[in-house]
Amino acid sequence: MTTLLPLLTTDASGCCAPVTAGVMDVEDAQRLARVFKALGDPTRVRLLSMIATQSGGESCVCDLTEPVGLSQPTVSHHMKQLVDAGLVTREQRGRWAYYTLVPETLAMLSGVLDPQASRAGTGSSC
Amino acid sequence: MTTLLPLLTTDASGCCAPVTAGVMDVEDAQRLARVFKALGDPTRVRLLSMIATQSGGESCVCDLTEPVGLSQPTVSHHMKQLVDAGLVTREQRGRWAYYTLVPETLAMLSGVLDPQASRAGTGSSC
Numbered sequence A, B: 001m002t003t004l005l006p007l008l009t010t011d012a013s014g015c016c017a018p019v020t021a022g023v024m025d026v027e028d029a030q031r032l033a034r035v036f037k038a039l040g041d042p043t044r045v046r047l048l049s050m051i052a053t054q055s056g057g058e059s060c061v062c063d064l065t066e067p068v069g070l071s072q073p074t075v076s077h078h079m080k081q082l083v084d085a086g087l088v089t090r091e092q093r094g095r096w097a098y099y100t101l102v103p104e105t106l107a108m109l110s111g112v113l114d115p116q117a118s119r120a121g122t123g124s125s126c
Helices: A025-038 A042-053 A072-082 A102-115 B026-038 B042-053 B070-084 B103-115
Strands: A056-060 A087-091 A096-101 B058-061 B086-093 B096-101
Touching: A025 A042, A025 A072, A025 B042, A042 A056, A042 A072, A042 A096, A056 A087, A072 A087, A072 A096, A072 B086, A096 B070, B026 B070, B026 B103, B042 B058, B042 B070, B042 B096, B070 B086, B070 B096
Parallel strands: none
Antiparallel strands: A056 A096, A087 A096, B058 B096, B086 B096
């Protein structure tokens, strides 16, 4: 029997100190790189901004296809990468999938990249 | 005659509003995605943290190879992607290349990803 395990845990709560705070260990760097890789595509950056802009940070996939000019399967493929990276969650309701922003992941990334974080001694919020 | 132009301008000063502030335009999304793509590799995340941790945010390539366990050409290849993304600058001094952090690019990314930025009305610092 084969058990499928997630490639990496993307729980934001355990990750990560600011990049300016010290040499990052391999595990944290892998976790962060995975999230950055998900953001390394302009369509996914735009999709994330569309969801983040909505009231409650939630969007139906049916509202995401037209603004980016792509088919629903292509949008769903991009969205899966954002879900796997922990940037959004996905919920199926009847015919449509709904995606919700995970602000904790954005806050974690923002804290990690803040060049003032270590100097101010505040660290990341996660 | 062929003139080589940079693929994209990575000047952080003109980019970008927080992802939560509104639907991002294509140009800003391309600029951001390029920087995120450069960070979408664990070795590059670690190299960036090594440079960011140094006093003055500067490192000689000669000090970067051993900690990541890679050859100098491989490290230089990774560093070129961080330079092209505007995350570090490169200066050749005699035999060695020296890399310096660009804190403005980190601050721009941190502001763009801050989930509180638009609600607080502060926007990005760039």
